[in-house]
Amino acid sequence: MATIAVAVGVLVWIANSSGAMQWVQTVLATITAGILRVCGEAAVVTGSTVQTDAFGISVVTACTGLFTTGLYVIAVLAFPTRWRARAIGLAIGVAGIFLLNLIRLVSLYFVGVHFPNVLDLVHQGIWQAVFIVFAVILWLLWAGRWGRERSPEPKAVSS
């Protein structure tokens, strides 16, 4: 319980720390812009906003996936298993959610440019559902694979 409390405290601190959040947002925006440039888009980063002449995405606090990551982290820490398994779960989850968020931001950019009519649907509907399902399934897979099984009941010894 103490571990979970510490984890929640750290997450709340990050969420409320403008400096930490700004750093996360800038990192996300910079990597997103880098991917877009690789895809041939003249993307620039202004603060935490990725923009081209055609479209832009502001990476605000809620765009970082912090809430999803936080819930995942708490679920991993709360699950009774070994610390090594927890470390694996945290690494897989945090990295996986971060990568999925990058894919989401890049895809939203292209949807915004080429299919603006469905931008709201993709943004509010599809990606939100994908994010939720991804985080929960990732945790289930981890818990199923690395979650500690209870030791079998000792067999009764017949005299």
Added chain:
Amino acid sequence: MVTALGGAVVLASLGAMADDPCTKLPDLWMPADGTSGLANGGISVQETTGDVCQGDTVTITVTVDNLSCGDAGPFYVTVYYDGTTHVIGTQRVDGLPGCEFTTLTFVWDTDGVPAGEHEVLACADTTGAVSELNESNNCITIEQDLLVRPNAPLIEAEKTADAEWYEPGSTVTFRVTLWNEGCDEQEDNPGHEFIDALPDGLTATGYATATSGTISVDGNTIVWDGSITAGGSVTLVFKARIDSTAEDGSDICNQGTVHWDSNGDGTNDASEPTDNPDTGAEDDPTCLTVDIGGTPPPLSGTIDAPTLSEWGAIVLVLLFVSAFVVMVRRKGLTVA
């Protein structure tokens, strides 16, 4: 005693004043809508019931006041539209005592009245039956013109840019609004309902949205196809990039053109260029100026992209809790 005498003198004087006949001529006038201070605290009404479709009726209310103390004999009040050649109706007033007013109501059947905006004029004593102190204040034009909408589509279009000054290479967001002021729906007829060929110096980015119908970018031309309900509107938004070689201070102007079916036969037979609502001129182009080193245009087309809405967050929490409980039970674990 003195007081009683004084009171009698005052009463006698008032009686004399009341009996004193007014020798002035009457003065009929049409006070502006909302004019207060008429007899018995009356307020003038000069209004119509508002825009209508062709064939509907409009109720017009007018007030005639007699400014003078002199009584006016019988006279006629006539209401016209678009000058004094088109009579809406005439009513007889049997007389108007000095300082009194009267309010009349006219019902106008607009069947056969040309569609469009009409000026409504009301005049008292149109036959000149009453000799007045002032003969030049007998008419009033009702402040709000009356729009008679055709029983067919009638489309108006406006086009705006999100700023007036742009750097070369920057992106302009244009917004076009199409209104159907007619009383019949504009169908999605053969041919485009809206076309905007971008001029030299502007290149369509491919971004184009419409609140209804289908908008597309064909080369450097924006086209829209769709229907607009009677009284409804459609908003189109599209973006274009200013050439990076555009000269400082140069103006780039253009207009789109809206096409509609003015007689309801299923063919778009009428057209009109877009209007720039930021100027007083009608149907004028929308212009922007290239400004090197000027203030950058506002960031456009940028969205915030939160991963989860409030409901999404709630669903995620519930799913995690459920998954956690299921997994703990399945593995037969206990949480410390």
